Amino acid sequence: MPLILETIVTTLNADGTAHLVPFGLIAEDDAYVVAPFRPSPTITNLERHPFLAAASPLDVRVIAGCVTGRRDWATVPCERIDGVRLAQAHAHMELAVEAVMEDALRPRYRCRVVHQAMHAPFLGYVRARNAVIEAAILSTRLHLLPAEKIEAEMAYLAIAIAKTAGPAEAEAWRWIEEKIRTGLGAARNPSAEERPPSPSGPQHKETSR
8 A cells, every 4th residue: 555645735726725625645656646636726737837845733633724715824835846835834845746647537647856944843643633524534525425424433532632723623623523414415305407307307418516
């Protein structure tokens, strides 16, 4: 199994603003692979400007925020590439795309490390932060996993939150809980437009969204 680092990746949008997204960097020898699913702003940005930064956030709310629509986190300019990185980070890497493995669903961008730096000490593991990261990943897979599995895993992760969370971890957990509760509720109670037609009623052709 590959080593995967959970980070905050930043790329540049066409207007020069930053696009922040939680991403697992896949270690591959002395390089890292980024493999977004289409459609993805990260893919669009890398096709135009093949550079990115990856940072380990000081505050786990950055990860929870990015998966729940809260992306307004401070960034600073990178040192060796034309780009920006998350400002509040334990460490960061600046990467340049050196090869692209095209794929209709999930292209792979192999990146070499241009620069890396440490910014703040890492003083210890916090189980609640790990729980938030796992919950954040779950929240992006509501369309892939059964509701019962998501609820069971959230119940288990909540133990670490109850025992070890500080204010930041507790707030991050609430954001993700709300997203998952809303998402599962919508799946269980579809609107009239989304419900499949009754066998005796009119038949409608499904349209993409």
